[in-house]
Amino acid sequence: MHLPAVRGRTDVCGCFPTGRHYPGIADLIADAIQNVEGLCKEFEPGASWADIPITVIDFETTGRDSETDRVIEIGLVTFEKGQVSKKESWLVNPGIPVPEESRAVHGITDEELQGAPDFATVMPRLLELLQGKLPVAYNASFDRGFLLAEIARVAPKGMTPGDMPPAAREDVVWLDPLVWAREILKELKSRRLGDVAKHLSIPLEQAHRAAGDAEATGRVLLALAPQLPRVYGELVRLQKRYAAFQDAELAAWKRFR
Numbered sequence: 001m002h003l004p005a006v007r008g009r010t011d012v013c014g015c016f017p018t019g020r021h022y023p024g025i026a027d028l029i030a031d032a033i034q035n036v037e038g039l040c041k042e043f044e045p046g047a048s049w050a051d052i053p054i055t056v057i058d059f060e061t062t063g064r065d066s067e068t069d070r071v072i073e074i075g076l077v078t079f080e081k082g083q084v085s086k087k088e089s090w091l092v093n094p095g096i097p098v099p100e101e102s103r104a105v106h107g108i109t110d111e112e113l114q115g116a117p118d119f120a121t122v123m124p125r126l127l128e129l130l131q132g133k134l135p136v137a138y139n140a141s142f143d144r145g146f147l148l149a150e151i152a153r154v155a156p157k158g159m160t161p162g163d164m165p166p167a168a169r170e171d172v173v174w175l176d177p178l179v180w181a182r183e184i185l186k187e188l189k190s191r192r193l194g195d196v197a198k199h200l201s202i203p204l205e206q207a208h209r210a211a212g213d214a215e216a217t218g219r220v221l222l223a224l225a226p227q228l229p230r231v232y233g234e235l236v237r238l239q240k241r242y243a244a245f246q247d248a249e250l251a252a253w254k255r256f257r
Contacts, residue, residue: 033237054135054136074092078129136177138177140176147167193213200219
């Protein structure tokens with residue numbers, strides 16, 4: 001399947017289309033990506049992001065508000081060199097009832113959650129699995145917001161951001177395949193995970209369950225990878241730029257509906 005090129009893409013080569021180099025441009029670009037905000041300190045900005053282990057995170061929740069709702073299922077799928085190296089999921093007792101509208105989406109009932117551990121119990125294992133991994137999520141602001149909110153509620157006193165894996169630090173930008181799907185797959189009417197996965201011929205088993213959605217998200221990112229910047233720092237820089245454009249376009253659309 002042919003995918004259109006992303007606007008403004010650069011692989012930090014510093015070349016003319018003919019292959020000749022602009023004098024010093026590669027060094028200037030390399031210096032620029034060193035200063036991109038939101039990068040994980042564990043990884044070199046100039047590294048190929050495809051060589052960095054990623055963990056895709058997906059939560060099922062009692063609702064959409066991370067301040068009042070709670071996580072009820074966690075799915076983590078780690079990819080290394082394009083292959084799944086670890087896949088884990090578990091239910092979490094939220095301590096509050098699951099509303100009917102949320103249950104209709106994921107099918108998880110209060111009865112299933114009765115014997116599940118709470119978030120404080122599963123957090124050590126969760127943080128262990130996220131250590132040294134680049135965080136990824138589809139519509140990342142949703143899952144990132146829930147992770148940070150849940151940790152803030154139960155983290156022991158004295159725990160500092162330096163103790164946390166990249167996904168649990170507020171200054172780290174998560175990779176978000178949704179941003180790139182909106183840029184690259186403009187012909188699609190819907191960029192929901194299921195629709196994008198179907199378009200890319202990626203199987204999505206158990207849609208709206210955490211592990212299934214997480215694995216499909218990782219495979220979507222890998223399918224789009226040939227159209228993305230190769231360099232980690234540039235990937236984050238452009239993702240932030242495109243996300244800002246998309247947020248502005250959505251806000252304008254809402255104003256003039």
